[in-house]
Amino acid sequence: MNANNNGKNLGDRDIELLVGRLLRTGVITASCIVLLGGILFLIQHGSALMPSYHRFNGEDNSFTTFGGIISSTLQFNAKGIVQFGVMVLIATPVLRIALSLLGFALEKDKLYVIITTIVLCVMLFSTIGGLKV
Amino acid sequence: MTILTFTIILLVGAYLAGLVGSLTGLGGGVVVIPLLTLVFHVDIRYAIGAALLASIANSSGAASAYVKEGITNIRLGMFLEIATTVGAVIGALLAVYTPTNTIAILFGCILFFSAAMTLRKKNQLALTEGSKTAAFLKLNGSYPTPEGQVDYKLKNVGAGFSIMTLAGILSGLLGIGSGALKVLAMDSTMHIPFKVSTTTSNFMIGVTAAASAVVYLQRGYMDPTIAFPVVLGVLGGAFTGAILLKKLDPKVLRYIFCAAIVFVAAEMMYNGFQHKF
Numbered sequence: 001m002n003a004n005n006n007g008k009n010l011g012d013r014d015i016e017l018l019v020g021r022l023l024r025t026g027v028i029t030a031s032c033i034v035l036l037g038g039i040l041f042l043i044q045h046g047s048a049l050m051p052s053y054h055r056f057n058g059e060d061n062s063f064t065t066f067g068g069i070i071s072s073t074l075q076f077n078a079k080g081i082v083q084f085g086v087m088v089l090i091a092t093p094v095l096r097i098a099l100s101l102l103g104f105a106l107e108k109d110k111l112y113v114i115i116t117t118i119v120l121c122v123m124l125f126s127t128i129g130g131l132k133v
Numbered sequence: 134m135t136i137l138t139f140t141i142i143l144l145v146g147a148y149l150a151g152l153v154g155s156l157t158g159l160g161g162g163v164v165v166i167p168l169l170t171l172v173f174h175v176d177i178r179y180a181i182g183a184a185l186l187a188s189i190a191n192s193s194g195a196a197s198a199y200v201k202e203g204i205t206n207i208r209l210g211m212f213l214e215i216a217t218t219v220g221a222v223i224g225a226l227l228a229v230y231t232p233t234n235t236i237a238i239l240f241g242c243i244l245f246f247s248a249a250m251t252l253r254k255k256n257q258l259a260l261t262e263g264s265k266t267a268a269f270l271k272l273n274g275s276y277p278t279p280e281g282q283v284d285y286k287l288k289n290v291g292a293g294f295s296i297m298t299l300a301g302i303l304s305g306l307l308g309i310g311s312g313a314l315k316v317l318a319m320d321s322t323m324h325i326p327f328k329v330s331t332t333t334s335n336f337m338i339g340v341t342a343a344a345s346a347v348v349y350l351q352r353g354y355m356d357p358t359i360a361f362p363v364v365l366g367v368l369g370g371a372f373t374g375a376i377l378l379k380k381l382d383p384k385v386l387r388y389i390f391c392a393a394i395v396f397v398a399a400e401m402m403y404n405g406f407q408h409k410f
Contacts, residue, residue, distance in 0.1 A: 058353030
C-alpha cells in the first residue's frame, strides 16, 4: 500500500494474493458441500411436502450448534451436511481475518496487529459469547 | 408444493436475484429477502438468515478477484471492520426484539435509499491532502488505473467510522450487506475514489455478514432447505452478472432494475404497514 517503501509493498502484495486465494477456496469448498448435501436431501425428501415457513419455528439443536452440525454431518444427515457447508461459508471471512493478522505480524505492523485482533475478538464474542436468546 | 418444486423455483429465483444484485451493484442478498417473503411467504427471519449467507458468498467470491488486482485497501477495510462487526452484533441482537413488520418497513426504506445511491454521481477524484488521523492509521493508499498507479489520501475518518457502525447495525438487523451505506461512508464522507470504496466495501461485507450470521445460525434462523438453493442460486447469478458486466454497459439495465427495486421496496413497506409479516 505504501509506495515509498518497497519492502513493505511486497509483503502486502503476498498477503493480498493469499487472502484472495483463501476467499475463493472457501467459497468453492462451501458451495460443493452445500450442493452435495442438497442433492442428498432432495433424493431423500424431494417428494415430501414443503414445510410451512410462514411462522418462525427455529431449527433444532442438531443444526444450530457446532457440535450438533458436526455430529449430524458425520451421520450423513443431508440437512446436517448443508449446514456444515453453511458453517464453512461463514468461517471463510473469519479465516481471512486470521490470515491478515498473521500478515501484519510478519510485517511487524503493531498498530494493525492490534486492530485486527480487535476485529477477531468481536467475531469470537459473537460466536461463543452465548448470544443465543 | 413438494420440496423438490420449492427448491427448483427458489433456485431459479435466487439465480435471478444474484444476477440483478450484481448488475445493479446492490448485492444478491438484498433481492433475496423480498423474493422469499413476498413470493414464498417465508417468515422474514428465515429470509434474513438466507440473505446473510448469500451476502457472504457474493462478497468472498467477488473480493477474491478485486484483491488480486490490488484495488482493495485492506488496511482501511480492516480498520472499518471494527465498526461494522460491532454494529452487526448489536443489529443481530436488536433483531430479536424488533417486530417483523417494523423490520420489513425499515428494509423497504433501505432498499429505496440503496437504489437511489446506485444512480448518484460517483467520486472519481483522489484527494492529495489527507487528515492526520488517516496518516496515523496508514489509511492512505494507491490503486491501479489505466493511466498508472494513482495515490489517494482520505479525511473525515471519525465520521466515516460512525456511518460504518450504523451500516453494521442495519446489516445485522436486516440481513443485508448495506453496501450502499458503506460506499456512502467511504465515497462521500472520506473522499475515497469510487473504485477503491466499492471494492473495499465488498471486501468488508463478508466479515460484517459473518459477524451477525453466527448469531442467526445459533438462534435457528438458518434453514438448510432454504439455504441450499439460495446460496447456490445467488452465487451462480452473481457469476453470470460479473461476466455480463464485462461485455455490456450496464447503465440502461441499471435504471430498469432500480425502478423494479423501488417497486419492490414499496411493496415491502406496504405489506409491513398492513401487518402482513
